[in-house]
Amino acid sequence: MATIEISGVSKVFKDAKRKADVTALDDINIKVEKNQFLCLLGPSGCGKSTLLNMIAGFEKPSSGTVTVDGQLITAPGSERGVVFQQANLMPWLPVWENVGFHLLLRGGQKAVRRETAQRYIDMVGLTGFENHYPSELSGGMNQRVGIARALLMNPQVILMDEPFGALDEQTRMDMQNELVRIWQEHQGTIVFVTHGIDEALTLGTHVAVMSARPGLIREIIPLDLPRPRDITSPQFNEIKRHVLDLLRSERTKPSLETLDHP
Numbered sequence: 001m002a003t004i005e006i007s008g009v010s011k012v013f014k015d016a017k018r019k020a021d022v023t024a025l026d027d028i029n030i031k032v033e034k035n036q037f038l039c040l041l042g043p044s045g046c047g048k049s050t051l052l053n054m055i056a057g058f059e060k061p062s063s064g065t066v067t068v069d070g071q072l073i074t075a076p077g078s079e080r081g082v083v084f085q086q087a088n089l090m091p092w093l094p095v096w097e098n099v100g101f102h103l104l105l106r107g108g109q110k111a112v113r114r115e116t117a118q119r120y121i122d123m124v125g126l127t128g129f130e131n132h133y134p135s136e137l138s139g140g141m142n143q144r145v146g147i148a149r150a151l152l153m154n155p156q157v158i159l160m161d162e163p164f165g166a167l168d169e170q171t172r173m174d175m176q177n178e179l180v181r182i183w184q185e186h187q188g189t190i191v192f193v194t195h196g197i198d199e200a201l202t203l204g205t206h207v208a209v210m211s212a213r214p215g216l217i218r219e220i221i222p223l224d225l226p227r228p229r230d231i232t233s234p235q236f237n238e239i240k241r242h243v244l245d246l247l248r249s250e251r252t253k254p255s256l257e258t259l260d261h262p
């Protein structure tokens with residue numbers, strides 16, 4: 001059974017102010033198997049976040065279904081960890097309390113929370129920063145805290161919405177390597193939203209290339225490239241060219257507005 005199964009999912013937002021409906025996603029079908037790393041790649045507004053939010057249970061499909069391990073998703077759940085572009089940390093709590101926050105919500109004792117949090121702090125390479133506060137860390141370090149917090153729940157699925165989008169190029173590359181290392185060591189199923197082609201091809205076992213208005217899956221490409229990925233290799237560039245072609249043909253497609261009003 002696929003870990004995540006998205007079947008015939010469409011999403012229409014009612015825009016009451018403009019008295020118009022926005023079809024954000026149209027008939028999306030994706031199966032993500034256990035331990036796969038799927039990148040959702042597409043231009044701004046193609047519905048990547050909407051799709052991720054439906055797997056997370058923050059949004060409901062207008063039609064179709066999303067299941068995780070056969071269970072219909074209707075609400076958020078602890079078996080799905082979510083990492084956003086901003087780490088959304090609690091500034092008044094030190095790193096270890098932020099990482100172990102879910103344990104606090106469950107009534108976990110301080111010593112247990114501290115010890116468990118430390119394991120995940122070490123895992124994301126923040127050993128020594130346990131007692132720092134978010135304002136004392138860089139953006140990349142805060143993002144590591146967010147990742148550690150999501151991993152601590154030991155979720156079956158990790159959902160990441162442009163988690164490295166706000167980082168500088170060098171930090172982003174470091175974080176990509178770190179994420180691949182954690183995923184390789186600990187396994188797990190990841191769905192990762194990005195609009196960076198290199199990022200998608202560096203990270204994923206698969207990339208789903210999306211198009212906009214309405215959001216469709218153009219193609220799901222398996223990435224059979226050795227790791228660590230070499231972004232200058234001929235194989236990498238061959239796939240990149242294909243992805244660019246898919247995205248370009250989307251851009252040059254005449255829009256409905258153009259057809260209606262030549």
Ligand SMILES: Nc1ncnc2c1ncn2[C@@H]1O[C@H](COP(=O)(O)OP(=O)(O)OP(=O)(O)O)[C@@H](O)[C@H]1O
Nearest residue numbers: 013015022024043044045046047048049050051195
């Ligand atoms: N709550 C909402 N109400 C109305 N329209 C919405 C809502 N959320 C998203 N949309 C619309 O749905 C479409 C898809 O949005 P979404 O944020 O999923 O795209 P995206 O691919 O993640 O974009 P980006 O890369 O810019 O974050 C857009 O046209 C957006 O305006």
